Structure formats: C-alpha cells, structure tokens
Amino acid sequence: TQLLEQSPQFLSIQEGENLTVYCNSSSVFSSLQWYRQEPGEGPVLLVTVVTGGEVKKLKRLTFQFGDARKDSSLHITAAQPGDTGLYLCAGDSSNTGKLIFGQGTTLQVKP
C-alpha cells in the first residue's frame, strides 16, 4: 500500500516567518502535486512536479521534488495571514489519476 506522510500536521507561526512542509513516501511517484483546500471546498492545485530534483516557485512558495521522486517539500517565505489553510500533497504513481493524498498540513499564520 502506497502512503504519503506529511509533516508537520499542524503549524502555527507568526506573520513574516518562514516554514517548510514535508511529504515523504517509500514509493516512487511519476508526479507529485500540492493542493490547498479551504473548509467545505475541493482541493485547489498549486503545482505539479514531475522530474526528480525539480524546483518550482510560485511567488513566495517554493516546491521541490526529491531526486528519487519519493518525497517533496513546500517552503513558504515570509508567511502572511492569507497563507492560512490546509496544504495537501498528492502523488500519482501510474499516471492514471489515482492520486494518493497525504493527511494534510494545517497552517495558521498569525498577524
């Protein structure tokens, strides 16, 4: 059974701080995606990483895919209250759409 473990599960920080969320597995994925989910809504895609070692930036968010395509990280620089939310990583091992989701990281950024 493929699993994706996210850490930490909950993070509360002050505005302006930096943070990193990790997503780890023992399985290899053909792609890994990061989503943000608001309460009562569906996940919204932030980024897809495909190549081992790939780094993608989205404003203050930096996403990295591990060289072996088994892990990923999301780094937020100078967090703002608007970054508050649930962040999910999801891996696709077979490119058939069967995403394996992590349990999520709830981020709270206090002003």
Place this chain on the structure above:
Amino acid sequence: EPEVTQTPSHQVTQMGQEVILRCVPISNHLYFYWYRQILGQKVEFLVSFYNNEISEKSEIFDDQFSVERPDGSNFTLKIRSTKLEDSAMYFCASSGQGGNYGYTFGSGTRLTVV
C-alpha cells in the same frame, strides 16, 4: 477560469436509498475522477474514467458504485444502496492530459446517510 461543477452541494438520504451525484467537468477535459473524503480523514481515490470506460478503481469502489457519462457534459456517480459509512464529501475532478498535469476539483457534494 474554467470550473468543475458539482450538484447538489449537500444531499441527505435514508440508508438503503440510491443516490446520484452529478458533475460537469471542464469542457475540453478527457479524464474524469471521483474521490471522497470522510470527515477528518484523507482524500481517497474512488475511480478514474477515460474514453467512456473505467481506467482504474479502488477497493472502495465496489458493486454498489457505478459511474456514467450519459452525455457530452455530465459525469455521474451512483451509489445503489447507501450505507451509513458512505457519508462523506465526494469530489469530482477532471484533467486535460492525465496525471502529470494536475487536476481540477469541484467543490464537492456532502453526502449524509441517515
């Protein structure tokens, strides 16, 4: 921005009843999916659908579940005889080019079985 639309947003049904959850994927997308999220748990894959047939299904997607694309726009999930444990948020998703390009999820249908 194109959206995946799901209806209804909330459905309450009696145990043993049939329910149909409806989705309108993004119009030029070719791959369609259903996921569910039980309260407080991970998002779980149910089924993927391409070229009018199921590509892959999980062990959750047993004989009580079926999917259909009855016309060029709708994609439905039917649960034949609902059980209490089917209570969850059900998300439809679509993709234009398959897994490596990400998915667009709908806002979900909250199904409550009583």
